[in-house]
Amino acid sequence: MKFLVMGWIVFFAVPVFAETFFYGKLLGGTQMVDRTMNPAISMNGLFLGNWGSAIETGKGIQIQELEGQFTAAVDPYFFANFILSSEGGGPLEVEEGWVITLGLPVVSFKTGKFLTNFGKNNLIHTHAQPLIDRPLVNRLILGEEAFNSVGIQADILVPLPWYVNLSVSAVSAKMAGLFSSAQDENLANVTHLENLWDLTDSTTLGLGVSYSFGENIQAKLSQFLGLDLSIKYLSPKGRGNFALIWTNEIISGLRPGLVTANPNKWGHGWGVYSNLMARIHPVIWIGCRWDQVNLTATGTTKEMAENFVIAYVPTEFSTIRFQSGLSQKPGVSSSRWQSLVQLNVTIGSHPAHAY
Amino acid sequence: MPIKLWILFSVLSGLITRSAIANLRIVTTTEDLRSITEAIGDEFISVSSIAKGTQDPHYVEAKPSFLVAVSRADLVISIGLELESGWLPLLLRGARQPKLLPGEPGCLSVSEAIIPIEIRAQADRSDGDIHPLGNPHFMADPQRVILVAELISKRLSELDPAHAKNFKQNLERFKLKLLNKIAVWKQKMGPFKGIKVIGYHMTFNYLFKFFDFDVVGFLEPKPGISPTAQHILKLIETAKIKKVKIIVIENFFDPKPGVTLAEKTKAKLVMIPAYVGGDDSSKNYFDWMDTVVNNLEMNLK
Numbered sequence: 001m002k003f004l005v006m007g008w009i010v011f012f013a014v015p016v017f018a019e020t021f022f023y024g025k026l027l028g029g030t031q032m033v034d035r036t037m038n039p040a041i042s043m044n045g046l047f048l049g050n051w052g053s054a055i056e057t058g059k060g061i062q063i064q065e066l067e068g069q070f071t072a073a074v075d076p077y078f079f080a081n082f083i084l085s086s087e088g089g090g091p092l093e094v095e096e097g098w099v100i101t102l103g104l105p106v107v108s109f110k111t112g113k114f115l116t117n118f119g120k121n122n123l124i125h126t127h128a129q130p131l132i133d134r135p136l137v138n139r140l141i142l143g144e145e146a147f148n149s150v151g152i153q154a155d156i157l158v159p160l161p162w163y164v165n166l167s168v169s170a171v172s173a174k175m176a177g178l179f180s181s182a183q184d185e186n187l188a189n190v191t192h193l194e195n196l197w198d199l200t201d202s203t204t205l206g207l208g209v210s211y212s213f214g215e216n217i218q219a220k221l222s223q224f225l226g227l228d229l230s231i232k233y234l235s236p237k238g239r240g241n242f243a244l245i246w247t248n249e250i251i252s253g254l255r256p257g258l259v260t261a262n263p264n265k266w267g268h269g270w271g272v273y274s275n276l277m278a279r280i281h282p283v284i285w286i287g288c289r290w291d292q293v294n295l296t297a298t299g300t301t302k303e304m305a306e307n308f309v310i311a312y313v314p315t316e317f318s319t320i321r322f323q324s325g326l327s328q329k330p331g332v333s334s335s336r337w338q339s340l341v342q343l344n345v346t347i348g349s350h351p352a353h354a355y
Numbered sequence: 356m357p358i359k360l361w362i363l364f365s366v367l368s369g370l371i372t373r374s375a376i377a378n379l380r381i382v383t384t385t386e387d388l389r390s391i392t393e394a395i396g397d398e399f400i401s402v403s404s405i406a407k408g409t410q411d412p413h414y415v416e417a418k419p420s421f422l423v424a425v426s427r428a429d430l431v432i433s434i435g436l437e438l439e440s441g442w443l444p445l446l447l448r449g450a451r452q453p454k455l456l457p458g459e460p461g462c463l464s465v466s467e468a469i470i471p472i473e474i475r476a477q478a479d480r481s482d483g484d485i486h487p488l489g490n491p492h493f494m495a496d497p498q499r500v501i502l503v504a505e506l507i508s509k510r511l512s513e514l515d516p517a518h519a520k521n522f523k524q525n526l527e528r529f530k531l532k533l534l535n536k537i538a539v540w541k542q543k544m545g546p547f548k549g550i551k552v553i554g555y556h557m558t559f560n561y562l563f564k565f566f567d568f569d570v571v572g573f574l575e576p577k578p579g580i581s582p583t584a585q586h587i588l589k590l591i592e593t594a595k596i597k598k599v600k601i602i603v604i605e606n607f608f609d610p611k612p613g614v615t616l617a618e619k620t621k622a623k624l625v626m627i628p629a630y631v632g633g634d635d636s637s638k639n640y641f642d643w644m645d646t647v648v649n650n651l652e653m654n655l656k
Contacts, residue, residue: 076453076456076458079448100448102448102453102456103453104451104453105451105452105453106451107451108448108451155451157422157423157426157449157450157451161423162420162423163419163420163422163423165419196418196419196420197420198418198420201407204418204419204420234416236407236409236410237409237410237607238409238410238411238605238607238608238609239411239413239414239607239608240414240581282581282609283581314580314581315480315484315579315580316441316484317480347480351444352417352440352441352442352444352445354417354445354449355416355417355418355419355445
């Protein structure tokens with residue numbers, strides 16, 4: 001028995017020692033062999049303090065969101081991205097988990113759970129939002145979950161002299177809030193056409209249109225239409241020079257449960273936001289956003305908000321932001337206020353954000 | 356032959372002839388690479404650069420117009436060593452051209468040709484925005500540029516074998532001119548071997564090594580971190596003790612920290628273009644190196 005145990009130890013220990021010794025010597029003590037095939041791993045931490053009469057739930061200091069991301073090429077044909085997140089320090093949830101094709105010319109197919117290509121803001125993760133909170137129109141018309149569902153998306157780079165991307169998605173219509181279809185197999189369609197023109201070397205104009213429809217809980221069609229316009233100026237000189245980004249979006253929606261919590265009550269709403277951000281110093285951004293949303297059920301109500309933000313961005317991996325603003329809500333006679341402070345940090349190898 | 360068939364035949368033969376004579380379409384990530392690729396490919400290629408010479412190539416935005424240009428390219432040439440890691444992967448994936456993905460003939464990282472300096476076995480972001488695989492600013496070393504040019508010529512020949520002979524001739528011409536220029540630049544900088552210098556970022560470390568300058572510090576406290584008052588105070592002491600002769604700043608950075616340092620010490624402030632196209636006189640690689648060397652010589656005399 002003793003010999004058998006010793007035999008097993010020698011059998012396993014010698015190769016492990018030999019491998020550690022060999023690679024350790026060869027690679028200067030690093031573990032490059034083990035790590036080169038690992039996905040790029042990153043974590044984002046958003047720590048928030050918020051106060052004011054406009055904050056209805058969750059005042060005070062809190063963990064806004066923790067997000068872990070794993071990104072890598074699967075093989076020469078596919079690329080994968082998995083994002084797990086926890087809001088408010090709660091349980092981990094799959095925020096996104098998708099695979100995209102690499103081996104096809106002109107078109108790419110993405111499948112899994114992903115932020116569907118609808119408008120501008122819907123594609124931006126919480127840590128990359130220009131202001132700390134999302135625009136009112138996204139929150140009220142599209143809801144907290146917005147366009148984030150399981151499905152398949154085709155993106156076609158249209159061969160024109162300027163950038164034109166046509167995106168067509170078929171996603172599960174059981175998306176919370178938006179469609180809530182009773183049938184598991186029902187699909188919702190999301191189409192987005194994005195155009196971007198370089199007006200000069202440093203200025204880009206963007207124009208997009210989005211449309212989505214799908215069967216809802218009443219077995220009728222819910223519909224959403226979006227238009228976006230953006231102008232981005234980035235100084236072509238050096239690092240961290242002046243930049244100006246102006247983003248505008250209009251979204252209209254028709255769905256049950258839009259105005260009231262009653263899922264059987266149809267509601268129509270539309271809203272708009274205009275967001276201006278400027279980098280005035282290599283490490284300082286300032287910005288403001290104006291929001292308006294009109295909701296119609298039995299009568300029309302209007303909700304508005306005005307916010308400004310200042311952000312200190314010492315590196316790509318950390319940001320401290322202060323946001324303050326006023327909002328006007330139906331049934332509340334005076335303006336309500338909010339102030340938010342956020343620390344946003346990233347560790348690890350976080351993939352670059354899209355333009 | 357029926358007229359419709361004749362038209363179809365003409366169109367198809369036109370397309371085939373067009374594709375046969377079409378130049379290689381090349382996109383480079385930097386102006387330095389564009390200049391060298393242009394010298395080798397000459398009339399048989401069309402080439403454009405993503406980053407301008409006035410830009411810091413670490414922080415280029417992946418503009419959709421770049422994506423369109425990349426999608427139409429036969430070859431994308433990059434520096435590598437993670438210089439473009441913040442934006443090039445987005446363009447390569449977004450272009451939806453499998454032939455341009457890493458590992459394919461249409462994707463060339465010229466860092467394959469050289470052995471970099473400043474490789475770090477251990478990397479930590481508390482050290483700033485560092486490149487663990489080595490310093491990616493090797494285009495400021497003309498000796499390494501010869502190796503880069505050879506690699507580019509080889510890849511052009513693989514993609515367009517019909518013009519391989521032309522690429523080889525152009526490469527030889529480029530190398531001969533560069534070797535002659537290296538002799539001139541070395542001669543000009545010869546009297547200043549061992550001088551003490553302070554940089555801004557690590558952009559010119561290869562250049563300083565090439566001319567045997569002694570780098571005693573940087574205006575950035577750590578790579579990618581903007582200069583701080585406390586750090587400048589420390590540098591003033593260092594510059595005085597070590598008798599620093601010049602402070603070299605890339606011309607796209609804010610000169611103020613360098614001006615302060617120069618005022619408090621006996622060092623001269625030199626603003627030089629960091630890349631080809633970084634100023635009006637730096638149209639190609641030779642012009643750029645001439646500008647850099649002349650600027651240094653003028654301020655060191």
